[in-house]
Amino acid sequence: MQKVIESAGIGKKFGVTQALKDISFSVNESEIFGFIGPDGAGKTTLFRIITTLLLPDEGEMKVLGMDCIAGFKELRKNIGYMPGKFSLYQDLSVEENLNFYATVFGTTVKENYDLIADIYSHIEPFKKRLAGKLSGGMKQKLALSCALIHKPKLLVLDEPTTGVDAVSRSEFWAMLAKLRQHNITILVSTPYMDEAMRCDRVALIQNGNILSIDTPQKIREGFSRKLFMVKANEKYKLITALRNYPETVTAYPFGDSVHVTFAGNQINDSLFAYLREAGLKNVTAEETVAGIEDRFLELMQKSDV
Amino acid sequence: MENQVITVRNLVKKFGSFIANDNLNFEVFKGEIFGFLGANGAGKTTTIRILSGLSAPTSGEVNVSGFDAYRQAEQIKRNIGYMCQKFSLYEDLTVKENITLFGGIYGMSRALIRTRTNELLERLHFHEYENRIIADLPLGLRQKLAFSVAVLHEPKIVFLDEPTGGVDPITRRQFWEMIYETAARGITVFVTTHYSDEAEYCERISIMSEGKIVALDTPENLKEKYAADSIEEVFIKIARPVNN
Numbered sequence: 130m131q132k133v134i135e136s137a138g139i140g141k142k143f144g145v146t147q148a149l150k151d152i153s154f155s156v157n158e159s160e161i162f163g164f165i166g167p168d169g170a171g172k173t174t175l176f177r178i179i180t181t182l183l184l185p186d187e188g189e190m191k192v193l194g195m196d197c198i199a200g201f202k203e204l205r206k207n208i209g210y211m212p213g214k215f216s217l218y219q220d221l222s223v224e225e226n227l228n229f230y231a232t233v234f235g236t237t238v239k240e241n242y243d244l245i246a247d248i249y250s251h252i253e254p255f256k257k258r259l260a261g262k263l264s265g266g267m268k269q270k271l272a273l274s275c276a277l278i279h280k281p282k283l284l285v286l287d288e289p290t291t292g293v294d295a296v297s298r299s300e301f302w303a304m305l306a307k308l309r310q311h312n313i314t315i316l317v318s319t320p321y322m323d324e325a326m327r328c329d330r331v332a333l334i335q336n337g338n339i340l341s342i343d344t345p346q347k348i349r350e351g352f353s354r355k356l357f358m359v360k361a362n363e364k365y366k367l368i369t370a371l372r373n374y375p376e377t378v379t380a381y382p383f384g385d386s387v388h389v390t391f392a393g394n395q396i397n398d399s400l401f402a403y404l405r406e407a408g409l410k411n412v413t414a415e416e417t418v419a420g421i422e423d424r425f426l427e428l429m430q431k432s433d434v
Numbered sequence: 435m436e437n438q439v440i441t442v443r444n445l446v447k448k449f450g451s452f453i454a455n456d457n458l459n460f461e462v463f464k465g466e467i468f469g470f471l472g473a474n475g476a477g478k479t480t481t482i483r484i485l486s487g488l489s490a491p492t493s494g495e496v497n498v499s500g501f502d503a504y505r506q507a508e509q510i511k512r513n514i515g516y517m518c519q520k521f522s523l524y525e526d527l528t529v530k531e532n533i534t535l536f537g538g539i540y541g542m543s544r545a546l547i548r549t550r551t552n553e554l555l556e557r558l559h560f561h562e563y564e565n566r567i568i569a570d571l572p573l574g575l576r577q578k579l580a581f582s583v584a585v586l587h588e589p590k591i592v593f594l595d596e597p598t599g600g601v602d603p604i605t606r607r608q609f610w611e612m613i614y615e616t617a618a619r620g621i622t623v624f625v626t627t628h629y630s631d632e633a634e635y636c637e638r639i640s641i642m643s644e645g646k647i648v649a650l651d652t653p654e655n656l657k658e659k660y661a662a663d664s665i666e667e668v669f670i671k672i673a674r675p676v677n678n
Contacts, residue, residue: 166602167573167574167600167601167602167603167605168573168600168601169572169573170602264474264475265474265475266474266475291599291600292474292596292599292628293474293628294472294473294474294628294669294673294674295628295630295666295669295670295673296473296669296670296673296674297473297474298628299670320599320600320601321629322603335602364614364635365611365614365618368611381603381607382607382610382631382635383631384630384631384634384635384664384665385634385653385654385664422603425603426603426604429602429603429604430604
């Protein structure tokens with residue numbers, strides 16, 4: 130299988146800050162590959178190196194078989210990049226922006242319309258509106274259309290769903306899944322752990338280090354202990370009580386429950402008595418399956434970075 | 435009721451012919467963690483601006499920590515705390531300078547600022563950072579400090595607008611523990627978030643859609659009412675009826 134991205138030992142420093150350390154990974158053709166990690170993890174720096182906008186200090190980055198430094202001119206024709214910050218021309222209309230990007234890449238909107246039809250049709254009724262006057266969701270669709278209009282082989286999306294509500298996020302991922310039919314490889318970053326499940330493979334990244342690379346399913350299975358879900362009537366009291374319970378190894382709130390690991394990898398009968406004594410009611414505890422975020426928390430603690 | 439920190443009755447806010455807030459009714463109580471959810475463009479920011487004295491309602495009754503939103507907007511501003519993801523602290527000032535600056539803005543005396551600064555640095559284990567500029571602090575520490583500064587003057591209520599966006603999962607949880615502690619001290623926390631799991635940490639949540647509040651209850655009751663396993667499911671069911 131042809132590799133669309135091959136990164137070997139990439140490092141980058143800004144002053145004293147080591148933004149990326151020894152980053153090695155590869156992305157296969159037509160894959161949706163996700164970088165999952167918080168702000169400051171190095172996602173944007175890495176994406177700027179891949180899109181030939183920034184030079185690495187160390188290592189080698191090959192995209193579509195070409196070196197990112199020597200082949201930057203050719204590569205730029207084949208990469209579609211949607212930066213995290215909305216970067217279209219706010220004082221041009223929807224239509225003008227799209228035409229502009231098509232022209233810059235030496236093509237026309239007509240030529241590649243089939244590729245964007247699904248996405249662009251949502252905003253086409255507003256094509257005379259200035260980009261700056263669009264709602265967040267519409268801006269996102271326009272930016273994606275502009276990044277696709279030259280039919281790139283690789284689409285790079287830097288945090289396309291940050292600050293977007295759950296409904297719009299879900300719609301956006303559905304659009305990406307459809308793009309796959311056009312044989313476009315998609316590299317995407319997100320701080321939302323739950324979005325990892327929408328990718329074929331993901332890399333968990335924190336403080337410039339890759340913590341793990343695998344399919345979302347395999348990453349979840351990597352969780353090393355048995356995980357239990359504990360619920361009670363008062364959440365904050367429950368967290369505090371579980372932290373003080375001698376058997377507890379880790380206790381983190383997850384939605385309406387607390388995810389806990391115990392030294393003995395099982396629930397001891399003493400747990401219920403202990404929590405009752407702490408004043409908690411309606412206590413339930415059962416084994417649960419670890420999610421991406423559980424594994425991320427575990428890896429963060431292990432690496433202690 | 436004396437327990438109400440926010441009372442909103444028939445609140446309407448129009449921009450020209452556009453109705454951003456369409457007859458809102460709700461109250462928020464002392465020491466409560468109140469989640470304010472809604473899709474992008476639902477009208478949340480408009481409401482928060484009115485509740486924090488930055489914008490006047492078109493009609494309706496709004497009272498925040500005992501002050502009227504029409505006549506006493508300045509008193510409201512002085513008696514609330516506010517923090518958002520984008521702007522919270524001055525990046526080119528040090529930790530200590532930021533605390534002093536905000537203390538001054540809130541009209542606190544120098545002596546009180548000094549005492550509270552020490553308490554704050556102590557509580558956050560921040561003494562080693564006190565003379566560092568904000569730009570040099572990791573995002574997680576910055577957000578924790580911003581929250582502490584927002585309640586430096588011990589307001590009755592603090593507004594947190596997406597306080598944990600982009601923050602790593604451990605820091606996000608530590609941040610929520612700070613929210614619980616603050617609420618336990620009797621300060622009301624009014625919070626917006628796009629993380630659905632965080633909505634479950636709130637005591638009550640409201641969900642806005644197209645300028646209206648379409649649901650307001652405890653997370654448990656909402657899940658039961660909409661036969662959903664999580665607030666995310668509830669949100670997807672009701673937060674946006676029709677869209678482009």
